[in-house]
Amino acid sequence: MKTQFKAITGSVVAPQGFMASGVFCDIKKLGTGKGSNKGQKRDLALIVSETPATVAGMFTTNQVCAAPVKVCVERVQKSQARVVVVNSGNANACTGKQGMADAREMVSFTERALNFPAGSALVGSTGRIGVTLPMDNVRAGIIEAAVELGATQVHADNAVEAIMTSDTRPKQVAIEFKLGGKTVRIGGMCKGAGMIQPGMSATGARPAALPHGGLHATMLGFITTDAAIDRKVLQQAMQQAVAQSFNRITVDGDMSTNDTVLVLANGLAGNRKFGTKCPEFKVFQAALKHVCLDLAKQIVRDGEGVHRVVTVRVKGAKTVQDADAAARAVANSALVKTSWHGGDPNWGRIIDAVGYSAAKVVEEKIDIGYSALNGKKILWSLKRGQPTKVTFQQLCAAVVPKEFELHINLNLGQADAVMYAADLTEEYVDFNKGDVADPSSLGG
């Protein structure tokens, strides 16, 4: 279905009726001067819809959850939205009552600055944990960002720069496709590089079905579309899309306090609304998944210190939970991740991780193999628990590329799961040793 989605420019302002901006307001209070941008990255963004938009969201299931997440969880469930205000440099997490007051002030100040009705703003934060926001700077930033709003690629670029923390690259995408005869667009931007193994749900509450291992970044994702769609339908499309994308990635296995994905749909494409049983739903859901998966993979590729990205495909599990548990155990094993870094096709560590995972497995049934990214030909290193005749040199060649796929067949059932995983490198460790001159230097 991929081919029907045409890649376009414009990121979050590609869909009709959206504007964005990104400014520097010195949220880290580095003292480089209010409103100035002397070598500092922008740190406050606005994404605005000209008309009221239907919203849906997915939020971290971490029980320690930041104030902006709490505010969004309340708001997405009851109303439409016009604007999202996002800052980097401070996560507004573990900031107690003052943090909640500040998050509420961010949305209400944004609403007043844009002359929008109460309840029409959403908020996201990423950065240090445990430090309260410098609200004077935030308010000045919101006013400046409101003035700078626009719908060009430069506006989108400024907005995405403003949400980056340890990211080395901006992460954006936009597509165009036909829906019921109308041209619909979806745009998106996101941030995230470390503390990445999102496990998001619609309310931030843990669904019983989610495996323990699956409850683990700060990642923030903001998606815009001009599709006309009802909230419940949008939420369902979003849940499926996030389950198949952001919730399938891991850099370091750590789930953040701030993970948030929001989608705003303003209906300006003029398509006829559709239910979840309509053929249009399938198309829209696939398009939304396409955007989310593209963004999710950009996060893994830009993960802290990451050299290699491995798609871990588990099939033949008895249950989806088993498939997920086996894939996550492999994707998060320190020994497997270091062997990927070393270009070592070490199946011993892989079968070891599969064996200690919560998945039911039988050693004598396990197949392990490699393919090129999206490749059809699998080079099997292990069949039914036993090494094959494939030479070690062949296996080494299979794990040289910057991206490859690892295939594990448990041969016990019909369930499968995929994880998009990063290797573990010296650079990751060096980066995250922390800047001890800076308390809680890296956070949610």
Add this chain to the structure above:
Amino acid sequence: MKTQFKAITGSVVAPQGFMASGVFCDIKKLGTGKGSNKGQKRDLALIVSETPATVAGMFTTNQVCAAPVKVCVERVQKSQARVVVVNSGNANACTGKQGMADAREMVSFTERALNFPAGSALVGSTGRIGVTLPMDNVRAGIIEAAVELGATQVHADNAVEAIMTSDTRPKQVAIEFKLGGKTVRIGGMCKGAGMIQPGMSATGARPAALPHGGLHATMLGFITTDAAIDRKVLQQAMQQAVAQSFNRITVDGDMSTNDTVLVLANGLAGNRKFGTKCPEFKVFQAALKHVCLDLAKQIVRDGEGVHRVVTVRVKGAKTVQDADAAARAVANSALVKTSWHGGDPNWGRIIDAVGYSAAKVVEEKIDIGYSALNGKKILWSLKRGQPTKVTFQQLCAAVVPKEFELHINLNLGQADAVMYAADLTEEYVDFNKGDVADPSSLGG
């Protein structure tokens, strides 16, 4: 109770009636010559009791489990033992039917070499995964080791050298104490440095009570005692001791296919046997735990690339499972472990890990603090989810020592748990990138 255990020399040959040996028989087939030891470490050990000994064992709960583990699980449940034969260089894991035949040949050949009855030998292996044992070398090694048996410290030193893989130091201990008026001794040796988060049970089967996260080393431990004790009583003392020691450590969160702890009790101390309700049981159990915990901590301190060892103490959990889950989430978080390496008292990462753990937690109730090793004074960085007035400099000073304690109080209940954890360093990554000239170079 610690003070009543007197540290003595002798390791596994400290108790009456035990002998040991360690030889080089070129199990990696490096071709340095059969029986020679030209710069190569010894790779085959025997531990022998002069008289039949009661045995108990604990084994990896990894579903992918090595042939020697399978042989031991069968044997410890029905009989006494006289000898343990152990090799390094080859884990005899994922070796199929040939591996099982080789493990059985190792025990039966050892029995014949020592003129012991069938069923009186146990076996352990550690090293490469997926390569069959060079049985000619193994047989030659067993014969040589049988000739070299003796009861001096040198004999014990040779035996412990023969079970080392990535270990940089031998790990041994022995104690002496009074039991019912008699002098009893317990000696022990072990190996392990990476693939370390043991989760062992008596049968290798997973007890329902063990948390998923807890099912994760190759570590091998061999304990000898001259106490007189019945098998069931010994097994119960062993289960408690392992639950409080080897099953509480993590280097990298990976559980091996070969984890094994065996204890042999030959009764030569002449104490009166005791039941689990007798006061002597408490003393014996405490002594066995003392030996196991000493060995377990030696493993963490010698963990691959480890700079710092942190005792993670969680209290105030609703259930023991919750306490365990929170402690393991923190102890295995890549972000927390790298911050320990960096000397960064980053409570944001700690509360983040507690929040995504399977434990029930409430952000506003969480306390986080530091103390010196075994120190009573706790420096709190967080109280009830909020930063305290303790300065960042004070906190930094608390995490400078090579060993310190991290205290987490969930303030929800009465259950507690402890984990002995390692930091994550560039050296760990560099070491485990793997030697791509050597298939499955590091294994079980």
